[in-house]
Amino acid sequence: MIQTPVRTHVRPFLLPLLIGATAMVGITQAHAADSAAMAADTATTKLRLSATGTVHAPPDELTAVFFAEASAPTAAAAQGQVNAQVDKAMGIAHGVAGLTVNAESYTVHHQEADPRISHPSQWIARQSIRISATDGTILLPLLGRIQSDNLALSRLDWSLSRAHRTALVQQAEGLALHELQQRAQAAATALGLKIARIESVNLNDQDMPSPMPMMMAARAASMSAPQAPAADQDVTAQADATFILHP
Numbered sequence: 001m002i003q004t005p006v007r008t009h010v011r012p013f014l015l016p017l018l019i020g021a022t023a024m025v026g027i028t029q030a031h032a033a034d035s036a037a038m039a040a041d042t043a044t045t046k047l048r049l050s051a052t053g054t055v056h057a058p059p060d061e062l063t064a065v066f067f068a069e070a071s072a073p074t075a076a077a078a079q080g081q082v083n084a085q086v087d088k089a090m091g092i093a094h095g096v097a098g099l100t101v102n103a104e105s106y107t108v109h110h111q112e113a114d115p116r117i118s119h120p121s122q123w124i125a126r127q128s129i130r131i132s133a134t135d136g137t138i139l140l141p142l143l144g145r146i147q148s149d150n151l152a153l154s155r156l157d158w159s160l161s162r163a164h165r166t167a168l169v170q171q172a173e174g175l176a177l178h179e180l181q182q183r184a185q186a187a188a189t190a191l192g193l194k195i196a197r198i199e200s201v202n203l204n205d206q207d208m209p210s211p212m213p214m215m216m217a218a219r220a221a222s223m224s225a226p227q228a229p230a231a232d233q234d235v236t237a238q239a240d241a242t243f244i245l246h247p
Contacts, residue, residue: 045193045246046244046245047242047243048242049184049187049241052237052238053173053236053237054172054234054236055172055175056233057168059158059160061134061161062156063130064143064155065104065129066128066131066146066147066152067151067154068081068082068086068128068150068152069124071123071124073120078123082126082127085149089129089146089151090129092142092145093142098134098135099131099133099139100131101131102129104129106126106127109123109124110124158230160233160235169237173239184243188243194247195245199243200242202241204237204240205236206236
């Protein structure tokens with residue numbers, strides 16, 4: 001009996017089917033991965049928190065504002081008197097180290113005569129000067145001396161210098177961020193979750209503390225230096241953050 005060998009042939013039309021099946025397996029795996037990622041994403045929780053940090057510190061800058069005023073029949077005469085008073089006061093201040101001296105507003109206006117009180121028409125000139133010091137003991141002794149030259153003290157207050165306030169804001173921001181971290185961790189633990197990451201953080205400092213007025217000193221030919229105790233001021237910063245929590 002003669003046996004005929006059996007030959008196995010893979011028909012060409014089966015190859016596309018095999019390739020297609022392999023591609024479908026790849027697509028199914030990719031879809032499964034996407035589904036798993038979507039499931040993981042939906043399992044996350046967003047936690048939004050706000051916290052504030054406050055630093056108490058004494059102000060470091062004392063500022064005095066003076067003004068000189070003079071009246072005369074002519075504008076030039078009134079201005080000349082005011083200029084002389086301001087120049088003298090600024091000369092005194094410039095002679096003391098550690099002071100910052102600035103001439104400020106300058107006004108000249110005409111005042112009509114008032115026959116009811118026998119007040120003639122006149123020109124009135126006025127200018128103010130600002131003197132600041134980071135050491136109040138330097139500025140305070142000058143107040144009476146400058147007032148004795150016919151300048152009036154219109155304001156005396158403590159405030160925070162720019163450099164000092166910047167340092168205080170950074171401290172307050174650090175406190176706010178530390179509180180955020182503690183609150184986020186406590187919230188995650190209470191919810192049975194963990195902090196995966198921080199999505200966003202915003203920092204904002206509050207309005208600059210207003211200067212603290214000390215007193216209004218009256219005009220006087222001679223007076224002792226006023227006292228100007230510096231009370232602590234508050235600098236506050238706010239932190240807002242969004243935390244991503246997951247199981």
